[in-house]
Amino acid sequence: MKRVLVLGSNGFIGRNLLAALSGDRDVAVTGFGRKTPTDLNGNLRFVQGCIENPDSLEDAVQDQDIIYHLISQTIPSSSWNEPEIDVEKNLIPTLNLIRSAADAGVKKICFASSGGTVYGLNPSLLTERDITDPFSPYGIIKRTIESFLEYARERHGINYDIYRISNAYGEGQDVTGGLGFINTALENIVNGRPVVVYGDGLSVRDFIHVKDVGRLLARSVHTDFDRSDVFNVSANRAVSLNELLQLIKKVTGADLEVEYREGRLNDNKKVMLDNSKIMLANPGYSLISLEDGIRETYNYLKKSSIYVEKSIR
Amino acid sequence: MKRVLVLGSNGFIGRNLLAALSGDRDVAVTGFGRKTPTDLNGNLRFVQGCIENPDSLEDAVQDQDIIYHLISQTIPSSSWNEPEIDVEKNLIPTLNLIRSAADAGVKKICFASSGGTVYGLNPSLLTERDITDPFSPYGIIKRTIESFLEYARERHGINYDIYRISNAYGEGQDVTGGLGFINTALENIVNGRPVVVYGDGLSVRDFIHVKDVGRLLARSVHTDFDRSDVFNVSANRAVSLNELLQLIKKVTGADLEVEYREGRLNDNKKVMLDNSKIMLANPGYSLISLEDGIRETYNYLKKSSIYVEKSIR
Numbered sequence: 001m002k003r004v005l006v007l008g009s010n011g012f013i014g015r016n017l018l019a020a021l022s023g024d025r026d027v028a029v030t031g032f033g034r035k036t037p038t039d040l041n042g043n044l045r046f047v048q049g050c051i052e053n054p055d056s057l058e059d060a061v062q063d064q065d066i067i068y069h070l071i072s073q074t075i076p077s078s079s080w081n082e083p084e085i086d087v088e089k090n091l092i093p094t095l096n097l098i099r100s101a102a103d104a105g106v107k108k109i110c111f112a113s114s115g116g117t118v119y120g121l122n123p124s125l126l127t128e129r130d131i132t133d134p135f136s137p138y139g140i141i142k143r144t145i146e147s148f149l150e151y152a153r154e155r156h157g158i159n160y161d162i163y164r165i166s167n168a169y170g171e172g173q174d175v176t177g178g179l180g181f182i183n184t185a186l187e188n189i190v191n192g193r194p195v196v197v198y199g200d201g202l203s204v205r206d207f208i209h210v211k212d213v214g215r216l217l218a219r220s221v222h223t224d225f226d227r228s229d230v231f232n233v234s235a236n237r238a239v240s241l242n243e244l245l246q247l248i249k250k251v252t253g254a255d256l257e258v259e260y261r262e263g264r265l266n267d268n269k270k271v272m273l274d275n276s277k278i279m280l281a282n283p284g285y286s287l288i289s290l291e292d293g294i295r296e297t298y299n300y301l302k303k304s305s306i307y308v309e310k311s312i313r
Numbered sequence: 314m315k316r317v318l319v320l321g322s323n324g325f326i327g328r329n330l331l332a333a334l335s336g337d338r339d340v341a342v343t344g345f346g347r348k349t350p351t352d353l354n355g356n357l358r359f360v361q362g363c364i365e366n367p368d369s370l371e372d373a374v375q376d377q378d379i380i381y382h383l384i385s386q387t388i389p390s391s392s393w394n395e396p397e398i399d400v401e402k403n404l405i406p407t408l409n410l411i412r413s414a415a416d417a418g419v420k421k422i423c424f425a426s427s428g429g430t431v432y433g434l435n436p437s438l439l440t441e442r443d444i445t446d447p448f449s450p451y452g453i454i455k456r457t458i459e460s461f462l463e464y465a466r467e468r469h470g471i472n473y474d475i476y477r478i479s480n481a482y483g484e485g486q487d488v489t490g491g492l493g494f495i496n497t498a499l500e501n502i503v504n505g506r507p508v509v510v511y512g513d514g515l516s517v518r519d520f521i522h523v524k525d526v527g528r529l530l531a532r533s534v535h536t537d538f539d540r541s542d543v544f545n546v547s548a549n550r551a552v553s554l555n556e557l558l559q560l561i562k563k564v565t566g567a568d569l570e571v572e573y574r575e576g577r578l579n580d581n582k583k584v585m586l587d588n589s590k591i592m593l594a595n596p597g598y599s600l601i602s603l604e605d606g607i608r609e610t611y612n613y614l615k616k617s618s619i620y621v622e623k624s625i626r
Contacts, residue, residue: 080468083408083461087400095396120463131444133460135467140460147446147453148396150433154448154578155393265467 004221005060007032007051007097008070009044012173013112013165016214017068018044027221032060051093058100066108066221067101069094075179076117076138080266083137094145102156107225110217111149114142115164115232115273116205123204123270128164128230128277136266146230159228161220166234166273170210170293171300181241182207182248186298189254190305199263201242204270206234209288219282234273235287251294317534318373320345320364320410321383322357325486326425326478329527330381331357340534345373364406371413379421379534380414382407388492389430389451393579396450407458415469420538423530424462427455428477428545428586429518436517436583441477441543441590449579459543472541474533479547479586483523483606484613494554495520495561495607496614502567503614512576514555517583519547522601532595547586548600564607 004021008014009031021027022043030045031037040046049056051071061067073089101109117139118132134140149160169182178184185195216233239247249256279285288296317334321327322344334340335356343358344350353359362369364384374380386402414422430452431445447453462473482495491497498508529546552560562569592598601609 083464084405087405087408092397092400095400129444131442133463135460135463137461137464140457140464143460144453144457147448147456148450150446150448151396151450151453 001026001028002221003028003030003063003065005030005032005064005067006070007060007068009033009046010035010037011070012210013168013213013217014068014070015172016170016210017070017217018214019211020214020218021221024221030060030064051097052089054096054100057093057097058103061097061100061104061106064104064106066110066225067097067106068110068112068217068220069097070112072112074138075177076136076266077178077264079138079141080136080264083140086137086141091141091144095148098148098152098156098158101158102152106158108159108161108220109149109152110161110163110220111145112217113146113162113164114139115166115234116268116271118143118146118164119271121268123272125272125274126232127274128232138266150228153228159225161228162230163217163233164231164273165213166206166208166232166271168210168213169207170297173210181205182244182294183297183301185245185248186252186294186301189248189252189256190298190301194257194259195245196259196261197241197245198261198267201245201258201260202240203267204238204240204272205244206236206238206271206273207244207290207293208233208235209293212287216278216282216285229281231278231281232273232275233278234275235290236273236275237290238270238272239290247290248294251291252298314339314341315534316341316343316376316378318343318345318377318380319383320373320381322346322359323348323350324383325523326481326526326530327381327383328485329483329523330383330530331527332524333527333531334534337534343373343377364410365402367409367413370406370410371416374410374413374417374419377417377419379423379538380410380419381423381425381530381533382410383425385425387451388490389427389449389579390491390577392451392454393449393577396453399450399454404454404457408461411461411465411469411471414471415465419471421472421474421533422462422465423474423476423533424458425530426459426475426477427452428479428547429581429584431456431459431477432584434581436585438585438587439545440587441545451579463541466541472538474541475543476530476546477544477586478526479519479521479545479584481523481526482520483610486523494518495557496610498558498561499565499607499611499614502561502565502569503611503618507570507572508558509572509574510554510558511574511580512554514558514571514573515553516580517551517553517585518557519549519551519584519586520557520603520606521546521548522606525600529591529595529598542594544591544594545586545588546591547588548603549586549588550603551583551585552603560603561607561611564604565611
């Protein structure tokens with residue numbers, strides 16, 4: 001029996017990781033987050049707590065074999081003007097986590113890093129061996145945490161899997177903070193509002209369905225805990241925002257009103273992540289196509305929107 | 314007139330930078346440190362303060378064109394077990410510095426980074442374009458600060474020169490904290506104590522005389538402040554600790570008793586820094602040879618030791 005702790009199990013990626021692990025009888029999963037979910041599955045143990053509180057972390061990590069650290073308390077755009085908050089709310093809690101995990105004899109920590117920011121301004125197709133040169137506070141602290149996981153390995157013998165995730169989208173993303181281009185665009189379409197693009201729409205991104213993220217990250221549980229690795233998690237399909245909007249138009253058949261606004265300094269012009277390594281580690285795995293993913297998310301949002309409208313009435 | 318602030322002007326590198334700048338009439342230097350030095354040069358303005366106090370930083374940076382940030386409040390061996398201290402005492406104060414410098418319109422920040430730790434475990438001859446993969450908290454936070462200087466450039470338009478310094482030695486190094494192999498060895502020889510080597514003595518290092526460090530770093534003041542650069546600062550001469558001890562024996566003519574102790578996890582086996590870039594930026598500059606540097610430091614320590622003995626009598 002492998003004992004798995006998921007920090008951030010209520011979050012967008014956390015819920016999909018839990019779904020990917022749920023069928024597995026050899027795995028005992030403990031969730032961790034600020035709020036106990038109301039739809040708690042019978043098999044799931046849940047610890048209510050905050051990653052900034054060292055005591056609640058210490059409780060949660062007891063007797064665990066492997067920990068997924070999926071909590072980020074900031075988003076790239078908010079970090080741009082307040083780098084100190086990333087230090088306080090992401091870096092320092094992670095140092096506490098490493099210390100607690102070491103004391104508790106945890107074997108592996110899996111970390112949700114950021115493929116879009118840790119490499120910095122490099123327009124090539126990026127592999128995990130490429131230079132990391134982040135310039136945004138969000139990306140810098142993600143990269144710093146990666147380095148501290150290497151420290152945890154050298155100092156405490158805890159292994160790690162670092163997942164540098166590109167842009168996740170799909171059912172259930174909370175876009176109120178300004179994160180998630182596809183979901184935000186689709187929500188705007190469903191609600192008859194224009195789609196906002198910061199910059200000229202020529203920025204190139206890679207989008208991956210969050211179900212794929214959950215399933216790909218689940219592999220760490222099924223491998224031995226005796227090695228450390230870094231993986232890009234992407235769909236290997238780079239599209240400009242303008243191309244993406246055309247694709248959305250085609251898939252949804254909806255009319256599209258686009259509003260271009262001034263670009264943001266913290267936005268990276270072009271990020272393309274080579275996913276060969278993670279695909280090699282998940283042989284036979286087939287990714288959800290961007291077309292299917294957009295269609296599914298759109299249909300889901302349309303349904304929830306009708307539901308919201310009905311419930312308002 | 315260029316206005317230069319040196320944070321850490323009382324320190325080992327700070328004093329040598331001040332010496333290198335002292336002859337220059339076009340430069341107005343302000344020192345900054347915890348204690349006002351007793352031998353304050355008439356031309357030097359000094360601000361007493363602590364880098365952890367945002368107010369004293371804010372005072373010091375007013376009206377400055379260029380700032381040297383030479384303060385480190387930790388050393389690699391102490392950081393190994395307490396990474397949080399590096400975050401609190403080095404990273405957060407530097408974020409405050411960046412903010413104050415941006416508000417004050419400072420044009421450039423020069424940072425004393427660590428050639429021995431930011432690259433991580435890479436035994437090649439390292440250029441500034443090589444991958445940085447630090448694993449010690451000391452090196453991780455140095456590298457994180459480097460990245461935040463890139464952020465300061467993108468966000469605030471402040472340029473930087475990052476100096477990745479190898480192992481400095483020479484007159485006036487404080488070895489009480491456990492830093493400085495050459496100076497510690499020479500002090501032990503002068504005082505008739507055995508020289509301590511952690512590990513088998515096969516670790517390879519590059520040593521540079523602190524006068525060279527001061528003079529090479531002074532170049533930032535004499536260049537335009539409109540570009541940002543990263544430089545290795547080394548002598549391009551890699552020696553094992555055992556080779557170094559043979560050289561010390563030859564140069565000093567002293568009997569040498571060596572005590573080998575267990576190696577330290579945070580020590581890097583081999584670090585060699587290519588200094589081509591900084592030498593190209595200082596055309597015609599000639600480095601002090603390791604032999605001359607050791608001889609000079611030894612003679613200085615012998616004299617101070619006699620002086621100490623006399624003053625005790």
